[in-house]
Amino acid sequence: MATVQHLRADEHSSKIIEVLNKDGCVVLDQVLSPQEIGQLQSDMQKQFDAIPDCQGDFYGYATKRLGTLFTRSTLFQKMAILPNILETMDHFLLKGCSEYQINLTQAISIGPKEIKQIMHQDDPMFPFLHPGQEAMLNCMWAIDDFTEENGATVLVPGSHLWPRMQALNLNYEDLPPHMLTQGVMKKGSVLIYLGSLFHCGGANRTQTRRTGAVISYSLGWLRQAENHYLAYSAEELRTMPERLQRLLGYFVHQPNLGSVNGIDPYNFIINGEKDQIFAEFVPDMVKPLLKEYREKIEKQAA
Numbered sequence: 001m002a003t004v005q006h007l008r009a010d011e012h013s014s015k016i017i018e019v020l021n022k023d024g025c026v027v028l029d030q031v032l033s034p035q036e037i038g039q040l041q042s043d044m045q046k047q048f049d050a051i052p053d054c055q056g057d058f059y060g061y062a063t064k065r066l067g068t069l070f071t072r073s074t075l076f077q078k079m080a081i082l083p084n085i086l087e088t089m090d091h092f093l094l095k096g097c098s099e100y101q102i103n104l105t106q107a108i109s110i111g112p113k114e115i116k117q118i119m120h121q122d123d124p125m126f127p128f129l130h131p132g133q134e135a136m137l138n139c140m141w142a143i144d145d146f147t148e149e150n151g152a153t154v155l156v157p158g159s160h161l162w163p164r165m166q167a168l169n170l171n172y173e174d175l176p177p178h179m180l181t182q183g184v185m186k187k188g189s190v191l192i193y194l195g196s197l198f199h200c201g202g203a204n205r206t207q208t209r210r211t212g213a214v215i216s217y218s219l220g221w222l223r224q225a226e227n228h229y230l231a232y233s234a235e236e237l238r239t240m241p242e243r244l245q246r247l248l249g250y251f252v253h254q255p256n257l258g259s260v261n262g263i264d265p266y267n268f269i270i271n272g273e274k275d276q277i278f279a280e281f282v283p284d285m286v287k288p289l290l291k292e293y294r295e296k297i298e299k300q301a302a
């Protein structure tokens with residue numbers, strides 16, 4: 001029988017990384033306090049009550065989804081930048097980029113009678129082959145208790161190591177039960193899983209909703225699944241922690257990706273810098289080489 005390993009909330013990132021390398025998924029138990037969970041539940045309940053179900057064969061018809069989470073409850077701002085989670089992201093993502101970012105925030109409330117979602121990987125949203133390098137990782141935060149009956153995320157531990165095939169494939173519905181498990185966890189816990197792991201939302205066979213919230217992280221040079229630039233106004237951004245401001249995409253990925261008229265977008269939006277000399281953004285590693293080249297040519301010309 002497949003299982004997902006549970007670790008303490010404050011577990012060191014080296015252990016989290018070890019389990020993710022092996023299984024592709026891991027749960028950190030009860031990271032949030034009961035008071036924080038109560039706050040999140042009441043913040044989200046009101047907003048979910050005000051919206052209709054999704055209408056999509058992938059997203060579901062008895063499921064509600066909400067994005068732009070950082071202004072829906074400020075607790076999400078704290079959850080996105082927890083040290084052992086970011087150290088884990090550093091490990092998986094900084095191998096492939098100079099700075100990573102938040103790909104998506106999405107609260108998912110699976111209602112009674114929702115069927116099991118199709119088995120899938122999340123990373124085919126980035127249509128390129130990247131063996132050995134994760135393009136994204138997800139954190140699924142339990143806002144309600146996640147149970148087998150109410151739709152806890154179905155997981156295929158180890159499937160991140162499978163050869164890449166067409167990701168949406170009905171054959172993955174026939175996996176034997178011993179290969180599957182579910183991200184059963186208490187509210188306030190977080191399930192971390194790699195973008196290459198096969199998983200899906202579970203069927204909800206209860207009379208109540210199963211609410212969770214995904215915060216996902218991706219390589220800094222990819223397009224973000226959620227358009228954070230349109231989601232938050234400059235005023236809203238300025239109230240957020242600096243680390244989160246950068247994670248939302250306000251940085252230049254080296255070399256020279258994402259500046260505004262030669263200005264770092266962080267300085268542009270947060271500090272209001274508009275009239276700067278058009279700057280170049282190159283890795284420290286290549287600076288001596290660029291300097292050497294220029295000095296050599298200038299000497300020749302003199």
Ligand SMILES: O=C(O)CCC(=O)C(=O)O
Nearest residue numbers: 108152153199200201202
């Ligand atoms: O709600 C869940 O447990 C997972 C949802 C999911 O995997 C997705 O929508 O991509």
Ligand SMILES: [Fe+2]
Nearest residue numbers: 121122199200
């Ligand atoms: Fe998914």
